[in-house]
């Protein structure tokens with residue numbers, strides 16, 4: 609497919625999805641049930657829409673609580689660990705369940721053990737995660753976000769992929785198709801004397817899926833760039849402009865460039881170009897933030913990226929995502945917190961939820977008017993007056 613036709617194809621597919629998803633609805637968690645999840649032996653809790661502030665001393669279960677909510681929506685931890693880490697020490701499996709309001713109210717149940725994984729919605733087993741993911745838009749702000757700026761490029765690709773998967777149901781299967789083909793192709797490249805016809809067929813498949821991935825990412829990047837720049841202006845105490853640039857490893861034509869690298873690929877035993885090598889670059893006044901930015905500047909970019917994610921989801925899904933904010937508010941001074949407040953208020957007004965954790969000495973008191981306060985103590989939550 610020529611780049612122009614491919615572009616049109618992606619546009620029409622995305623547009624169809626966009627239109628079919630355009631319904632106004634509120635997303636929030638009505639209740640949460642945990643069994644043997646980290647330091648929560650048993651928790652049954654009802655939750656209203658709006659702001660929820662979780663305070664408590666260190667190591668009481670504040671982050672674990674956010675992680676459980678995230679697990680329910682995304683089926684994974686935002687701490688980048690597998691299910692085994694989240695099972696309570698000494699137990700064989702964990703359970704996370706809840707009632708979630710989206711277009712309708714749904715009962716979700718998720719059981720995870722090393723032997724078994726069971727997900728059901730309204731009592732019906734979900735066979736493919738792609739049917740489930742993206743139903744409950746959610747954005748998490750946590751200390752690991754700093755890796756978006758100073759970590760490996762795969763973390764930035766994951767940021768784009770996560771956002772595309774949440775807003776376009778065709779994206780995740782496409783990404784899985786590309787990753788499977790890439791693995792198979794790399795295995796062939798490593799094996800001496802492998803059949804060139806088989807390698808060719810994997811190359812064709814890689815090109816088809818890869819071109820579509822790049823097309824989706826190319827469309828998303830400038831939109832995120834604008835939203836992140838605006839967010840950055842609001843929370844930055846300095847005058848620099850944030851610029852985000854999507855840099856694909858494919859410069860012109862995937863097929864031609866793969867043909868050009870074929871000899872080197874055989875020597876090295878892996879695919880040298882493709883969306884798996886793409887990069888997202890951040891600049892502050894034209895200087896690469898990863899190389900020249902201070903810790904504080906990198907942290908501000910990371911928060912701006914997450915704010916952009918929330919704004920983008922709000923725009924595309926016609927609903928405000930649930931926000932999980934782990935210890936981030938406490939890090940911001942008053943001015944920068946003020947830049948964060950419009951987003952939080954919009955989420956609250958849209959009938960969604962914000963869950964924020966902090967310790968007693970750094971909680972954002974300017975939000976107290978609407979706040980529901982919970983005291984977290986050794987795996988228990990008590991509503992604080």
Ligand SMILES: Nc1ncnc2c1ncn2[C@@H]1O[C@H](COP(=O)(O)OP(=O)(O)OP(=O)(O)O)[C@@H](O)[C@H]1O
Pocket residue numbers: 645646647664665666667668669670671672673693694695696697967984
């Ligand atoms: N799999 C597990 N089984 C049992 N306990 C666990 C498990 N994983 C973590 N914990 C414990 O859960 C406790 C609470 O952890 P969490 O990260 O939620 O603390 P926190 O309240 O966010 O603290 P901080 O203010 O320091 O961030 C810790 O004591 C930790 O050791």
Ligand SMILES: [Mg+2]
Pocket residue numbers: 670671672934935965
């Ligand atoms: Mg914590």
